[in-house]
Amino acid sequence: MSITANDPNRKTWLDIPGDTDFPIQNIPFGVFLTRDDVITIGTRIGDYAIDLGALHQLGYFEGIPLTDDIFLQDTLNDFISDGKKTWRLVRNRIADIFDANNSKLKDNQKHRNTVLFTLDEIEMQMPVQVGDYTDFYSSKEHATNIGTMFRDPDNALLPNWLHIPVGYHGRSSSIIPSGIPVHRPQGQTKPADSDAPVFGPSQRVDFELEMAFITTDANHLGEPIPVDEAEDYIFGMVLFNDWSARDIQKWEYVPLGPFLAKNFASSISPWIVTMDALEPFRTASPKPEKELLPYLKYSGEKSFDINLEVFLQPEGGEEQSLSKSNFKYLYWNMSQQLAHHTVNGCPVNSGDMMASGTISGSSEDSFGSMLELTWSGSKPIKLNDGSERKFIEDNDTVIMKGFCQNGNSRIGFGEVRSKLLPVYQPKKK
Numbered sequence: 356m357s358i359t360a361n362d363p364n365r366k367t368w369l370d371i372p373g374d375t376d377f378p379i380q381n382i383p384f385g386v387f388l389t390r391d392d393v394i395t396i397g398t399r400i401g402d403y404a405i406d407l408g409a410l411h412q413l414g415y416f417e418g419i420p421l422t423d424d425i426f427l428q429d430t431l432n433d434f435i436s437d438g439k440k441t442w443r444l445v446r447n448r449i450a451d452i453f454d455a456n457n458s459k460l461k462d463n464q465k466h467r468n469t470v471l472f473t474l475d476e477i478e479m480q481m482p483v484q485v486g487d488y489t490d491f492y493s494s495k496e497h498a499t500n501i502g503t504m505f506r507d508p509d510n511a512l513l514p515n516w517l518h519i520p521v522g523y524h525g526r527s528s529s530i531i532p533s534g535i536p537v538h539r540p541q542g543q544t545k546p547a548d549s550d551a552p553v554f555g556p557s558q559r560v561d562f563e564l565e566m567a568f569i570t571t572d573a574n575h576l577g578e579p580i581p582v583d584e585a586e587d588y589i590f591g592m593v594l595f596n597d598w599s600a601r602d603i604q605k606w607e608y609v610p611l612g613p614f615l616a617k618n619f620a621s622s623i624s625p626w627i628v629t630m631d632a633l634e635p636f637r638t639a640s641p642k643p644e645k646e647l648l649p650y651l652k653y654s655g656e657k658s659f660d661i662n663l664e665v666f667l668q669p670e671g672g673e674e675q676s677l678s679k680s681n682f683k684y685l686y687w688n689m690s691q692q693l694a695h696h697t698v699n700g701c702p703v704n705s706g707d708m709m710a711s712g713t714i715s716g717s718s719e720d721s722f723g724s725m726l727e728l729t730w731s732g733s734k735p736i737k738l739n740d741g742s743e744r745k746f747i748e749d750n751d752t753v754i755m756k757g758f759c760q761n762g763n764s765r766i767g768f769g770e771v772r773s774k775l776l777p778v779y780q781p782k783k784k
Contacts, residue, residue: 356443358631360450363764367453368461371401376758376767379453382446383591383626383768384431387477394480396426396434397472399626400453404472407449413466415452415459419444430484431627435571435590436705442590443631479534479625482593483569483706485527489696490565490597490617490710492521493687495641497715500727505605517645520687520695522712526618530708532625533771538779539749540619542603556778557600557616559732560747564665564723564755566682567595567710568689569627570703577700582653585690586630588703594624594663594755594771595710601726601746621710624755624771632766636660636759640688650698657688661768663714663757665723670750672740677728680714680721682757749777 360382367379377383377399387404388394395408408426410416419441425434434441452460460466492498495512498521502511515521531537539560543552573588574580580588597617604616640658661682666674689709697703713723722728725746729735732745747753752774758767 356440358443358634359447361631361635362450363635363762365450366455367400368455368457369400369403369453371403374765375401376765376769377401377626378765379450380764381628381632381766382449383628383632384434385482385626386429386431386480387472387625388480389472390476394429396428396431398449402474404474404477405449405453406470406472409470410452413469416445416448419448421445429480430706431482431590432484432706435483435569438571439587442629446629446631479532481530481532482625482627483708485530485706485708486704487707488525488527488530488621488710489522489708490525490712491687491692492516492712493685493692494711494713494715494723495686496684496717497713497723497727500715500722504726504731517643518648519651520692522692522696522709523612527708529618530621530623532623533769533773535622536774536776537598537620537622538776540600540603540615541778542600542615543606544602545606552606557603558746559601559726560775561599561601561725562665562747562753562755563597563599563713564663564678564680564715565595565597565710565713566592566661566663566757567623567708568592570693570707570709571705573693573703574697574700576702578697578702579650579700580693580697580703582651582690582694583655585693586657588693589630589689591627591629592633592768593627594757594768596622596753596755596771596773597710597713598622598773599724599726601731620773622771622773624757624768626769628766628768633659633661633759635761635764636766638683640683641686650694651691653688653690657690658683658685659759660761661757661759663723663755666754666756667738667744667747668752668754669738669740669742669748672738674754675739677736678720678722680716680723682711682714684714684716684721685711747775749775751775
């Protein structure tokens with residue numbers, strides 16, 4: 356089935372900005388609360404949010420096998436479970452409904468009033484219920500930088516790194532959508548001049564520039580997913596800020612990896628951009644430096660050219676760019692990650708989320724964390740207001756943005772924006 360929604364010549368009858376992340380060729384999926392306090396599944400074109408539940412009830416998806424309540428739920432999990440054929444049919448139909456040459460909805464003001472919302476009339480929600488969350492460690496540049504700082508510069512990469520997509524199984528309960536603030540975490544740290552650990556607020560709160568993909572029901576217990584079939588089970592992608600407490604991490608991560616240093620929060624952009632929308636932006640992954648085992652060898656181009664940028668906004672100040680990177684820098688691609696995740700028979704379900712790991716490039720201005728940008732605090736960043744940052748301070752806001760650009764075609768993810776608040780203080784009774 357062809358992806359007609361991707362036609363680069365298609366125009367919409369909606370009035371949208373020319374440089375929008377969400378042209379009619381994007382059609383992402385999300386969940387939002389409407390002006391009438393109703394939660395619905397929707398999509399976005401330009402600065403309009405579109406109520407898919409209302410569209411379905413009004414008969415605009417006639418001929419597509421959908422249950423009556425598929426878009427009337429508070430997560431996308433069931434829709435994602437319907438599989439790639441359904442996602443493509445729905446996305447193609449939405450493109451037709453809002454095509455400049457289709458007047459059916461355009462000329463029906465009553466239906467338009469029911470279906471269309473401006474962004475100030477909605478509140479974005481978590482798009483999926485995340486059952487399981489995996490965080491990979493797939494940027495060679497990032498892994499080398501961290502290994503250099505935390506271990507031995509001459510052996511920055513551990514022996515397994517060039518052979519497997521390293522990852523760990525994290526928590527899903529603290530994954531939150533853009534706009535929800537995060538409190539500074541507390542935990543154990545070990546000061547350099549102390550023989551024993553101390554407890555208190557992290558002094559080295561950091562962001563990690565990542566992206567994450569969301570899966571559908573993919574396999575049964577014991578059944579691996581072949582690397583060249585992996586994309587059939589990936590619904591789409593979001594921007595992902597994997598908040599980190601570096602001082603807590605340094606003390607706790609040996610031998611089982613980060614725990615409290617990571618599980619206090621991860622923030623995502625609320626609109627899931629589908630793999631179909633990203634199809635025109637395919638690109639090659641870095642060539643493997645070691646011979647790969649057969650289950651990790653793939654054919655074709657499995658990465659995507661996605662421009663990424665991180666901004667920091669001090670309280671009352673303006674956004675300032677800290678880093679520019681690209682998803683295509685990742686040594687291990689999503690297909691390899693999912694194939695490795697399931698090669699031992701681990702089942703994957705609808706709504707599972709798998710993060711890329713920090714995405715760093717080879718130049719200092721492309722590093723994807725404060726730990727790298729300031730080289731563990733030894734090279735503070737000077738902000739436009741004259742202040743300096745080694746790590747993220749209370750009331751700073753971290754913003755991540757991402758988009759693909761190919762000639763005149765642009766597909767974006769919007770942003771994930773999160774403010775760091777001071778340590779949580781319980782209310783006095």
